[in-house]
Amino acid sequence: MKVLVTGASGQLGYDVCRELTARGVENCGVSSKEMDITDPQAVLDFVMAYKPDMVIHCAAYTKVDQAEEEAEKAFAVNGNGTRNIAQACQKLHAKMLYISTDYVFPGTGEQFYEVDDPKGPLNVYGKSKLEGELAVQELLEQYFIVRISWVFGEHGNNFVKTMLRLAEQHQTIRVVDDQVGSPTYTRHAAQAICDIINSKNYGIYHLTNSGICSWAEFAREIFHIANRSVSVIPIASDAYPTKAVRPHNSRLSKSASDALGWTPLPDWRTALYEYLGEIDAL
């Protein structure tokens, strides 16, 4: 199999390329400089020249707060950009795996969201990612949509790195305690994605590390494992206003992948420990 990976210099894309290479799968990781996904002709030219059997689409506009002020850009990349990739896949009869997000859900209640539950994104980023999902579903039959959440990887900024940076200057840190979800370590997600692409069970899946926490619990665990003496003060989202509203409930049900016997990812604490070792923060 020949695989094209978009967003290859981002957190997830980097690890997907690394994992494919480790498994001996021919792959090409492409950055925005080599192929701007908002340019349909550039996408078509690149995809037709490389002729992948599968495109793993990790590229995205990921600045959740900034998206509120740059909606056009967010939709151009996450909506139209994804449509451009799907169109090229359609033309080439290639399969596609699109990475999406827990933010397509409204996050009300305390239930675990099933893959087909009604959507209702609260912010521009979530709306633009949902537009990408709809384009993939409209244009292709052989696709995977894989929703991940609360991502941390070596190549890019994330909550873990932010907490470690804040810990250098503060002894107490206020962290939101009323948003609940599952952290996702890109190395673990990349391993699962490289398994999924060999499956013929096309469709929508949720992929995160196992277990649930709030951001405050996540922060506490970071400081505990990394042995930083910082107190976490839990606060409500209302006390920490952001430009983009975020869902309170990001619990993603894994029943679709469990039903196929796919191995769940390790607990998020195990993933965090591994990651902190990887970035020399232990």
Ligand SMILES: NC(=O)C1=CN([C@@H]2O[C@H](COP(=O)(O)OP(=O)(O)OC[C@H]3O[C@@H](n4cnc5c(N)ncnc54)[C@H](O)[C@@H]3O)[C@@H](O)[C@H]2O)C=CC1
């Ligand atoms: N970071 C997070 O917490 C979450 C991320 N996701 C999704 O996971 C996927 C991977 O996210 P990360 O690796 O964290 O993102 P990232 O921000 O680290 O990387 C995104 C990549 O997309 C590329 N990109 C942006 N605009 C582009 C364009 N016009 N043309 C080509 N490439 C372009 C960037 O250069 C970058 O390499 C994305 O689809 C994101 O929406 C889902 C849930 C949470």
